Amino acid sequence: EEEEEDEEGEEEGVRITPQLVAATTGRLSLDTVLLLRLRGRGIAHLGCLSRCLNLEWLDLSGNAISGLGPLGALRSLAVLNLAQNRVTRLEPLGTCHNLQVLNLAGNRLRSLRSLRSLRGLRRLESLRLRDPSAGIANPLCAAPDYRDAVADMFPGLKAIDGERLAGHGTEFYRLCRDLDSSLDDAQEAPAAPTAPAAQPWVREGFWEARPPRRSSIMEEALRQFGEALRECRELGRRADDTIAQAQRALGTRHDPSAF
Numbered sequence: 001e002e003e004e005e006d007e008e009g010e011e012e013g014v015r016i017t018p019q020l021v022a023a024t025t026g027r028l029s030l031d032t033v034l035l036l037r038l039r040g041r042g043i044a045h046l047g048c049l050s051r052c053l054n055l056e057w058l059d060l061s062g063n064a065i066s067g068l069g070p071l072g073a074l075r076s077l078a079v080l081n082l083a084q085n086r087v088t089r090l091e092p093l094g095t096c097h098n099l100q101v102l103n104l105a106g107n108r109l110r111s112l113r114s115l116r117s118l119r120g121l122r123r124l125e126s127l128r129l130r131d132p133s134a135g136i137a138n139p140l141c142a143a144p145d146y147r148d149a150v151a152d153m154f155p156g157l158k159a160i161d162g163e164r165l166a167g168h169g170t171e172f173y174r175l176c177r178d179l180d181s182s183l184d185d186a187q188e189a190p191a192a193p194t195a196p197a198a199q200p201w202v203r204e205g206f207w208e209a210r211p212p213r214r215s216s217i218m219e220e221a222l223r224q225f226g227e228a229l230r231e232c233r234e235l236g237r238r239a240d241d242t243i244a245q246a247q248r249a250l251g252t253r254h255d256p257s258a259f
Contacts, residue, residue, distance in 0.1 A: 013044025
């Protein structure tokens with residue numbers, strides 16, 4: 001471990017500091033940090049990371065990390081992403097007993113012997129050493145049947161390189177893979193004969209709006225309403241005439257108080 005720290009000290013690169021952690025998480029106290037994402041920051045030194053004792057989720061992918069010494073103190077760590085770094089040795093991770101998901105794709109692990117220090121991680125369920133979608137792997141992945149060897153070394157694993165080893169997940173993965181293959185074959189197959197044009201199943205004009213039909217009762221009601229309205233108008237006209245005549249008669253009457 002001291003040799004790793006000496007090698008770290010000779011490398012150039014960013015060091016993880018309390019200030020960097022605070023700027024990333026907004027937390028000033030390192031032991032309150034539960035999740036930390038420092039992807040692609042040019043980090044070469046893990047620095048104060050050993051003081052984040054309650055850290056559970058850590059993403060350090062896409063950096064220049066080779067020494068993992070400070071990670072040995074993170075006993076609560078459950079998810080660790082170290083993809084695309086310069087890792088060659090994994091001994092410090094042997095004390096991360098809560099680790100469940102570990103991504104090591106795109107590092108410099110040359111043989112299966114470098115994985116022996118992880119055997120004590122009884123809760124480890126997912127181990128990624130290769131990521132075909134990103135085109136990254138470790139040198140050990142070139143060995144024939146390396147996945148079978150990894151499965152034998154870690155019998156508790158449920159997934160290697162993102163592919164489940166047992167259970168319904170495997171069947172689902174194969175089903176999706178077969179479906180993708182079928183779709184690819186369908187795209188390459190000659191076009192099927194054109195189906196005949198669809199024929200309407202109702203006569204033409206069936207869906208066109210039609211004028212509403214009035215019932216005889218409604219027509220009679222409208223007729224009576226019209227007559228009543230005309231009578232009201234006639235009564236109103238007669239009332240206006242009567243009022244006008246009364247006003248004229250009152251206007252011509254002699255006023256006894258006038259001199």
